[in-house]
Amino acid sequence: QETTCSADDETCSDIGVGASTAKRKIPTGFLNLSPYRADIHYDDGWFGQYVATMETNGETVHLDTFFGDRFFVTRHGVREGLVDPATDEQYFFTVDPSLEQNDGENNGVQFVLPSHAAPSKTKCKDRYPVCAKEAKRGECTANPGWMIVNCCESCELKEGFGHLLDSKVRCTRERLNATIPAWKEGSLDDLFTKWASDNQYVPYHPRVISSPGKILGAEHDGPWIMVFDSFLDDDEINALLKGASFGAGFQRSTDQGSVISGSGEKEKVISTHRTSSNAWCRQECEELEGVKRVSSRIEKFTGIPQNNYESFQILKYQVGEYYKSHHDSSSNKDNSVSGHRILTFFLYLNDVLEGGHTHFTRLDISVKPKKGRALVWPSVLNEDPSTPDLRMYHEARPVTKGIKFAANHWIHQYDSKNENLWGCSGSFA
Numbered sequence: 001q002e003t004t005c006s007a008d009d010e011t012c013s014d015i016g017v018g019a020s021t022a023k024r025k026i027p028t029g030f031l032n033l034s035p036y037r038a039d040i041h042y043d044d045g046w047f048g049q050y051v052a053t054m055e056t057n058g059e060t061v062h063l064d065t066f067f068g069d070r071f072f073v074t075r076h077g078v079r080e081g082l083v084d085p086a087t088d089e090q091y092f093f094t095v096d097p098s099l100e101q102n103d104g105e106n107n108g109v110q111f112v113l114p115s116h117a118a119p120s121k122t123k124c125k126d127r128y129p130v131c132a133k134e135a136k137r138g139e140c141t142a143n144p145g146w147m148i149v150n151c152c153e154s155c156e157l158k159e160g161f162g163h164l165l166d167s168k169v170r171c172t173r174e175r176l177n178a179t180i181p182a183w184k185e186g187s188l189d190d191l192f193t194k195w196a197s198d199n200q201y202v203p204y205h206p207r208v209i210s211s212p213g214k215i216l217g218a219e220h221d222g223p224w225i226m227v228f229d230s231f232l233d234d235d236e237i238n239a240l241l242k243g244a245s246f247g248a249g250f251q252r253s254t255d256q257g258s259v260i261s262g263s264g265e266k267e268k269v270i271s272t273h274r275t276s277s278n279a280w281c282r283q284e285c286e287e288l289e290g291v292k293r294v295s296s297r298i299e300k301f302t303g304i305p306q307n308n309y310e311s312f313q314i315l316k317y318q319v320g321e322y323y324k325s326h327h328d329s330s331s332n333k334d335n336s337v338s339g340h341r342i343l344t345f346f347l348y349l350n351d352v353l354e355g356g357h358t359h360f361t362r363l364d365i366s367v368k369p370k371k372g373r374a375l376v377w378p379s380v381l382n383e384d385p386s387t388p389d390l391r392m393y394h395e396a397r398p399v400t401k402g403i404k405f406a407a408n409h410w411i412h413q414y415d416s417k418n419e420n421l422w423g424c425s426g427s428f429a
């Protein structure tokens, strides 16, 4: 039978967050007849909360909802709304008592996304009712990437930003003040030579694993690869691990799919190449004392400003999990604003009982995870830092016993802070 609940009833808060009056629970079926995979979002009056994905296979998604709940649908993986082409109105669905069916079998409410539902032809559109309010309080300039893409209409009205929806206009190095490269010819050799020979690095226990001509005590002749066995102390490791649980926490790793909207959004796809989970260290995590110490140490080591770094990405591998062979930068010319990832600082945050080695597949060099160790390698050529070094493919071997925690700190050839702020890196986090 029907259940009722009030705002302080826990069962009311699974989807129908913030109910102020008693709400009646009712199952809703969502059926997708359109050719687009579609995400269902609970309308929280703000930017919505993702609840489920509707496939195009004719299967109904069943959700427990409450009367009064409102939902909207977007194209899967991005926030581009699906609209009725006749009216250009986005599909919203309110769970209304008048829609209740009681035919014995199909009790509840049904929402059908019709076959003609499609992304809007109007590109500069508000995707959320709250856009006007957000634009008014200055969000188009404070958070321009997200806002231009999601609240284009309001940002055009408020700031004249409509033309910036086109990522080719919005995302140029000139516009985003990202024209000075971190490395020129020879910078890479100079840096690794300094790390391997200057006494100031001795406390971090440097070791050259591979170097051109086997110079400076390398085990292998090849591109530069170094480790610092005492790079991190326990406080720093604990800070990174603690910060990993802030925000969204560990999520199954995704890849960037292809660009699917003119504004430059890329779909997130679950990776088969990589079965680990990862968390991004942003905001409060980046404020942690230990985390700040690690990033300023890396900045001091490299002489490359923080603006060129991505946030720490923290990785978790359970038994059997791996990351197959890949290159950390794009393997051809990189026309993105921040350019190639030129250097990877890879940090091991624990000792792994067995497995989990980082293996350079084309060089056949393996590095064992060890708590506090940093593994550092370039992804571009010394002679020309705009060209990827294709010898640097590597993989994370499966963990066979225990668990592995590690962190990436990727450094770009150009400033990446404005690129992120202006929504030019394919993700709008």
Ligand SMILES: O=C(O)CCC(=O)C(=O)O
Residues within 6 Å of the ligand: 315, 323, 328, 356, 357, 358, 359, 394, 395, 396, 397, 406, 408
């Ligand atoms: O886990 C490892 O050893 C390597 C991971 C890696 O290459 C990456 O996350 O890009």
Ligand SMILES: [Fe+2]
Residues within 6 Å of the ligand: 326, 327, 328, 394
């Ligand atoms: Fe990698």
